[in-house]
Amino acid sequence: MKYIFIIIIGLFSGAFYAQDSAQDLLNKVVEKTSLVNDYSASVLIKPDVPMIKSLPVKAKIYFKKKDKFKVVSKSIAILPKQGFTDVNIFLSNPKNYMVVEAGTKMINNTNARLLTVIANESSSEIILAKLYVHPVHHVILESEITTRSSGTVKVNYQYSTQLSYGLPSQIKFTVDVKEFKMPKSFSTNPHKSSTSKKKQRKTGTIVLTITNYIVNKGVSDSIFQK
Amino acid sequence: MLLKNTYNELIKILAKPRSYIGFIALTVLIGVILLAMKADGESFISFVTASFEQTLSFNGLILNGNLIAFIILQMLIIHVPLLVALVTGDLVSGEAAMGTLRMMGTKPISRNSFLLSKFLAGAIYTFFLTVWLAFLSLIIGQYMFGTGDLIVLNSDGLVIIPENDIMWRYGLAFCLAYLSLLSIATMSICFSVFSDNSIGPIVSTMAVIILFTIIGSLDVSTFDYIQPFLITTHMASWRSLFEIPVPYDAITDSIIILLIHIIGFTLLALWRFNKKDINT
């Protein structure tokens, strides 16, 4: 009997020990990212967006706490409007939102926990965020951010050398694109007739491969000035 | 005799005040555009990227000399052909009106050589006008705005061409632009053979360009059969060089059509000029 009781106590303890609450998990994610005061990195941007033809572009990204972010590129780099630092800024203040655990999903052989974050303020730009979080490393593996102005952006994250800071090595954005309409004033393509109209894809992807992170070594404010 | 009279024709073109109107007009026009872009180019960029800016942001030096040159080159459709026709449309009819055709017609030069020398001189003039256009739009544009990737908006969407992949495209684009201007020059000289006054051929050339441009821009299936053969349709073929991938087959078709126009107008002009009684 005594042994059965010890086993039952042990199981309960294990359960309490193994699973944080949704808020706790999110706090750990935020804690990890807050270790980063600043960073710079090289990024290769590969867009695959309907009605945009562009070759991969090399750029540099800079970040400084709490919301300074800059992409520096001589080439024209296409990036999604939402999905970078805005999520971290939103999550940094627990008063902004309410978080609820909503299940799990297998991502890259990891049983990620789904946290649904709902904005408290009706005027908040981010309305809803679905975050798939690694239960052990406390990093976001996947997210679906619904914003007021830009619709829904789906983001996949991969990590390697900067896992300890929660800085991804690859980010894949999947954006909703509406049927882009061309201004009529531009001359028509001489080699296309009025009957040739292709069906347009509804989504596009932008993949950022980030390397050469330099973290917490200081980034000058002048970089963020226009 | 052909080369000697081509030299004569170039002297005449250089001596006419009208010949400089094209160069001055290009300088003023491009100067105005460059200044306007310097003052408020960003709002123009917004126009280009407006459709995409709800979900995407464009970073980097968008407003650069390469984009400015592209915008200016767009003017080729209507404006520069007029400046070419202003000179080439007058090459034969102007002499008829002035009476010098009668003087030259008594010289021991064949009518074919006489007319071909005018075509050659017209081609040389058009060449220098194109070079001037290229210099002002690309060189001055790059000097004022720097260089960078080129963002192009066409009916298929946005194309972003890397900086190191641009100059060869511009080289070919100006060659194609020259070919299309040459076809206009040839057409206007052909009209000039049929007329004894200066203004008629110039106005006729412009009327043809405007009419064909309107037909070409109408998105109506009825005109789908005519549009591939219109000279103005292929005047815009240089734009295809700024696509990824470059549709070389289509560009080759355009070159062939333009060459057919050039040869056709030349032959028609030669035929008519040989039959023509010089009564002026």
Added chain:
Amino acid sequence: MSEIVVSVKNLKKSFKDFKALKDVSFSVYKNDVFGFLGPNGAGKSTSLRCMLSLIDSDDGQIEIFGKSLRKNRFDVLSNIGSIIEKPDFYKYLSAFKNLEIMARISGRQVSKSEIEDIIHFVGLKGREYSKFKTYSHGMKQRLGIAQALMHNPDLIILDEPTTGLDPQGIVDIRELILKLSKEQGKTVILSSHQLSEIEMIANRMVIINKGKSIIEGDVNELLNSSQMMVKFSCEEPERFCDVMSKEFSNISEFNVTASEIEFEINREEISEINAFMVNQKIKISGIEHKRKLEDYFIKMIQNED
């Protein structure tokens, strides 16, 4: 007889429905100053334009220097200098530049010094670098002659070269033409609608009217023939005619108006007729006489008016 330089046979040309040339034929010999005479609209300029290949004739033959114009255009035109109607040059170029342009395609090498010489020859020295549009009519005509002569052609064709010139200018042109013929041995074809002008310069001539050759020959022979058209003014024209018919039976055609009688007679008979009428107490108030050809030409002009 010297060699034929120009032979035009049965030249025909129509412009749509209008027959400008119906049958023009004439020959020009070496060293001739050949008068090409006809009223306005007779077809002179059209004929000359055909000879200079400005116009393609519908029919007929043109041979110059013994060669067919159609088949040897370059060789023929290289040896002709011409002014058709008024000389027109490039207004925005100087006289010198205009001549350089013409010289380059004249078929012969013409050096800058030769151009300067010809400018001096026609009396334009000092004005050769002025733009053509600043030239007076006389200066334009001189420049026209300069371009016709600068490549030293053997045949010179001048279409009404004295039109619009002042009297001194007309004299200068006449002297120049005579000089070209006599001193330089050139053959000159000179078209005009003024018989007096042709008479002063030409040795041979052809008269054309309404696109047809009328008469061709030596000027002296044609104009100094003894046949005259005489007009007597008197108060009794019917009586005059009666007397004439009885006494001078060789004269049968009279043009009679209220007080004038016109008919054709030999020069020598004028004084005889005058004396006879006086004897017959027929009062003669005036006698006018013209050479028959002159009279014919004047009538042609009057009909054209």
